[in-house]
Amino acid sequence: MTESHTPPDSHAHPHPESRPAAPPLAGDRPLIEVHAHFHSAHGGRADWRAVNAARLRAGRRIGITCHVASVLGSWGHTSPVYFPSPPDVVQGNDAMLALQAEHGTEVRAYVVVNPNHPDHALGEIDRCVRLGAIGVKLLASRRADDPLLDAVAADAARRGLPVLHHIWQHRQRHWPSQDISDGADLARLAERHPSACFILAHIGGGGDYAHTFAAVRHVPNVYLDLSGSGVDRGMLDDALGAVGAARLLWGSDVTMETGLAKLLALEVIGLSSAELDLVRWGNARRIFPPGSFPALDHVAVATEDDA
Amino acid sequence: MTPHSPAGRLDVNAFIGSYPFRYVPHPDPEVLVRVCAREGIGESWVGHLPSAFHRDPEHGNRTLYAALAPHAAVLRPVPAIRPDWPGWEAQLREAVERGAPAVRAYPVQWGLGPDSPALVALGYAAAAAAMPIVLTVRFEDLRQRHMLDVAGDLPAATVRQLVRTSPARLVVTAAGRDFIEEVHWGLTTSEQRRVWWDISWIWGPPEDHLAHLVRTIGADRFVYGTMWPLRLTQAPAANLALLPDDLRDGTLGDPRM
Numbered sequence: 225m226t227e228s229h230t231p232p233d234s235h236a237h238p239h240p241e242s243r244p245a246a247p248p249l250a251g252d253r254p255l256i257e258v259h260a261h262f263h264s265a266h267g268g269r270a271d272w273r274a275v276n277a278a279r280l281r282a283g284r285r286i287g288i289t290c291h292v293a294s295v296l297g298s299w300g301h302t303s304p305v306y307f308p309s310p311p312d313v314v315q316g317n318d319a320m321l322a323l324q325a326e327h328g329t330e331v332r333a334y335v336v337v338n339p340n341h342p343d344h345a346l347g348e349i350d351r352c353v354r355l356g357a358i359g360v361k362l363l364a365s366r367r368a369d370d371p372l373l374d375a376v377a378a379d380a381a382r383r384g385l386p387v388l389h390h391i392w393q394h395r396q397r398h399w400p401s402q403d404i405s406d407g408a409d410l411a412r413l414a415e416r417h418p419s420a421c422f423i424l425a426h427i428g429g430g431g432d433y434a435h436t437f438a439a440v441r442h443v444p445n446v447y448l449d450l451s452g453s454g455v456d457r458g459m460l461d462d463a464l465g466a467v468g469a470a471r472l473l474w475g476s477d478v479t480m481e482t483g484l485a486k487l488l489a490l491e492v493i494g495l496s497s498a499e500l501d502l503v504r505w506g507n508a509r510r511i512f513p514p515g516s517f518p519a520l521d522h523v524a525v526a527t528e529d530d531a
Numbered sequence: 532m533t534p535h536s537p538a539g540r541l542d543v544n545a546f547i548g549s550y551p552f553r554y555v556p557h558p559d560p561e562v563l564v565r566v567c568a569r570e571g572i573g574e575s576w577v578g579h580l581p582s583a584f585h586r587d588p589e590h591g592n593r594t595l596y597a598a599l600a601p602h603a604a605v606l607r608p609v610p611a612i613r614p615d616w617p618g619w620e621a622q623l624r625e626a627v628e629r630g631a632p633a634v635r636a637y638p639v640q641w642g643l644g645p646d647s648p649a650l651v652a653l654g655y656a657a658a659a660a661a662m663p664i665v666l667t668v669r670f671e672d673l674r675q676r677h678m679l680d681v682a683g684d685l686p687a688a689t690v691r692q693l694v695r696t697s698p699a700r701l702v703v704t705a706a707g708r709d710f711i712e713e714v715h716w717g718l719t720t721s722e723q724r725r726v727w728w729d730i731s732w733i734w735g736p737p738e739d740h741l742a743h744l745v746r747t748i749g750a751d752r753f754v755y756g757t758m759w760p761l762r763l764t765q766a767p768a769a770n771l772a773l774l775p776d777d778l779r780d781g782t783l784g785d786p787r788m
Binding site (some may be wrong): 251275276278279281282285286392393394430431432433434453454455456457458461478479480482484486487488489492494 | 569671716735736737759761762773775
């Protein structure tokens with residue numbers, strides 16, 4: 225590819241796998257990825273190092289300032305992805321924290337918990353936050369509005385940690401492998417915990433996102449993460465119309481090319497520079513604990529004069 | 532990865548018209564022409580989206596020809612030819628006369644399975660007319676489909692059988708890695724050379740399915756497809772831009788040759 229979508233980079237990371245002087249594809253403003261995953265030796269994939277390296281390679285090419293990421297237990301190797309056993313939860317979190325330690329400010333960790341084991345979940349949040357985790361990741365191991373999630377939500381609110389919750393948009397019945405959890409379910413949990421901040425996962429990650437927009441429109445503590453493989457035209461416009469730029473967060477999940485495509489699309493659907501900054505990083509800086517992204521500590525959201 | 536033509540990319544997978552199961556913003560040729568200019572697309576193969584769901588595609592084909600005529604320099608009509616419908620041969624002849632670069636077929640929407648003699652007949656006729664057949668594996672993610680959208684995805688077996696039983700050249704759109712590998716490695720080498728895959732539904736990093744397929748199957752088997760107006764036109768360009776460095780200078784295939 226020879227096109228350049230962006231002006232020259234002012235903060236790109238030097239990286240041996242990237243061509244020298246390649247400007248970031250998504251421009252030179254900060255960019256926080258709120259829905260990333262890494263793999264570990266415990267997950268049973270022989271190519272786990274390559275997949276992790278590919279995420280970092282693509283992230284540097286896109287211009288991602290920080291991947292906020294999780295390791296989902298053993299990724300199904302020794303317990304199910306969406307119902308990880310407590311030992312697998314711990315091993316996954318340890319792997320994620322090790323990646324955070326290895327990559328500094330480029331990678332930050334969510335602590336994954338399974339709320340079916342409430343004491344373990346609360347203990348794991350406490351342990352991992354002490355080690356630097358900046359958010360909580362829930363996998364639909366239990367329906368999002370189940371009372372078992374209340375203790376986790378309350379603890380996250382008390383600590384000022386956002387909760388990223390896996391969602392299948394407009395889930396009308398139970399399917400194998402994960403509990404039902406859609407936008408309406410998460411909205412009920414969020415309404416019970418108005419001081420907690422919830423990130424509704426991957427509006428492009430499967431299911432009827434239009435239902436989600438209607439379900440969370442009036443729930444101010446639910447933010448929409450734009451990640452997922454789905455790149456339907458109209459999805460971004462409708463998300464923006466439903467909750468506004470101040471409640472959108474950028475992420476990619478397991479398809480970074482669709483994440484990049486959405487960033488490029490946001491630039492042509494009419495967002496102002498200030499709104500783009502909110503989606504790219506401003507909202508993330510606001511909802512994650514202070515100091516989570518040191519590179520952003522002194523960055524100001526763009527004004528229209530910057531456009 | 533570069534387009535085959537220096538005049539701009541060829542997009543083999545675009546439509547005009549509305550979609551029956553959800554709202555699609557302004558799916559109009561006037562808008563598509565502007566999108567092509569913005570995205571560096573020099574030629575777009577355009578189908579008529581509602582026709583995929585009509586019993587008789589003839590009316591949709593007429594609408595397509597008329598709508599694209601003012602934009603003939605960029606937008607080229609790809610009419611739907613339903614080979615189990617009386618008079619389909621005349622529709623194919625008209626496509627040739629109007630300079631269509633390819634024709635579209637929707638086997639699952641028409642209830643045509645892998646062993647359909649009608650599809651084989653279309654394969655022979657399209658090959659005789661030197662026109663590729665554009666097939667669509669899916670219009671939407673399976674998990675979001677309307678309760679009345681029960682056709683399902685195009686089976687890989689349909690593609691394999693059509694290549695094996697006819698001399699057709701196929702452009703298969705909206706397929707993922709598993710589908711592509713199942714078909715490609717289930718064909719002989721000469722059969723493989725008659726199939727091109729659009730990249731609109733192939734995952735990029737970190738799984739790097741597109742990179743894997745380019746390494747194992749070859750860049751010349753892949754073509755650029757946006758699936759506009761259903762999907763963001765930025766997606767295939769983003770996928771190519773995120774290929775590993777050693778693959779980014781390759782050249783995509785061209786089903787026109």
